[in-house]
Amino acid sequence: MNSSEFQVLLSERKMFRISNVQHLVKIIARFLLCLAFLSLSLPLLKLFHFGQEDNQISITEIDSTSDAMESWSVSQMMTFLESSRMTNRSACNVFYEFGGVVINETFRYKDGQKSVCLDDGLKPAINNCLVYSFGIDNEWSFDDDMAKLGCDVYSFDPSMEEADHNRSARIHFYQMGIWNKNGFLFLDKKRPDVAWKLLTLETIYNKFKSVHGKRVIDYVKIDIEGDEWTVLPQMIESGILHRVKQLAMEIHFDGDDSIDDIRQRIGTLRSLERDHGMIPFDYKSNLNSKGFVQAAPDKYSCAEIVYFNSKFKM
Template identity: 40%
Template structure:
């Protein structure tokens, strides 16, 4: 390469560097001198925005942040609670600062991974939104599944809707159904191997004279029906009794009847007029059975029953279908 050609190339390279330096200098002048002055003027202009404009900007900001942040406390974030198995629920429920949103997070905790295969039995099609309502999840894992031809089911709360009972009968279980509100006497329901009793589930044996309904505890009913099915395990206990679950559940725990229940499917109901303290107590009842060996494997919120709570800030579902299996009553699987 000649000295002349080398000099020309060096000149063009230097020219590019000079242009780049000039460009950087101009950009720096604009960024550090003009923009701050312009921003200050804009800041003064922002102060003159109408309240409506400010609220619009704030709402967009909140929406953006809401989409970016994980929604751990969202009332309807039911599927994200699968990862919440790491949460210490006892510590959460004992915390005096626990919120309504955190309580809902506990109720909606699904823990699906604890059962590899579960089926929904029964239910009716609901609308607005469309979907199945009243179904009960049954774990079909071999160590937990009801054994067709050998299983018994207790079903509390029928309300003339027999789909769960009939499906469990078709599955191969003998079903004992209970409901005092239907105005029916004891009888065998057709179709299926379903025996109906006009008893309600309570914490003791008593008569509601106002409605002329008979309530009985689970232990009392089991003792009386043992002459029909023996002292067998209740393979599935369904409880859907419109708030009375909170009255009956302590008796189920204290009487020792939980040790006779292989799977439990229960619709729990929250009360918009009850205090946060009452709801914490209800949540602790569920934690009690879980610490006794009942393993949660499903939870679904009820989208047709929603409301605004009056004693603490929360709006959301008032009903949750939760299902557990008893880890102390696994079947022995033969090799």
């Protein structure tokens, strides 16, 4: 090979290397361009949902403020009640269920049990605790369990045809109920002797203060078949909740409730936490209550919800 041919060969190899480098640069450039496009596209893709749920709104993506609830459907509000966002389970480190009976042999479902937070500052002190229990209907399992702890239990139910009496040394029954004002509820105008005596929680506390003293109420149980929505606003307004460590309610919704009723009631529950320091730490749906709210037939219409008063949390 002469020098002229050698120079031509070197020139061809040089051009070949340059061509390969240029090709590689183009590949890298295209790759970087694709990465940039993906980084810009992903946030936009998250705004869209594909498939059958395109037009559905996930409850976990909805702001749970009162203003946002104005646009919620009944189904969305009932879903929110059942969601983890309604409760703060981690707020109470240890809680235990007291009372309850099996009411459905098929599903082995237990009803009437109440969760009690056992954290320091909140737990009922053994042999030195005070419990108010509203709504008995001859089902004493919760009251009996709390009495076994050594709590003084004051049990109230105007619907039971029993006179005031002591069920045991610790359990004291009174044929009266809780309401948003003091008075009598006449069930039959023709029979004025058949009436329920009803008092506010504040009045009841003051009535028995001479017996149990100015103690805080370790636990208030309210199971009054839907009338909790009448009682709760008055309890909040009166300020009596500052004397209550834990509050358990069975809440009820039914087919007669309007969407505004449901929205207002959920707002009342949330205001306990937002405005009054009552932290919901347990929520259990009543498994026999599905289908009573026509606008949300797949949701449960009754549930147990329990709060603790954060000012007593140590």
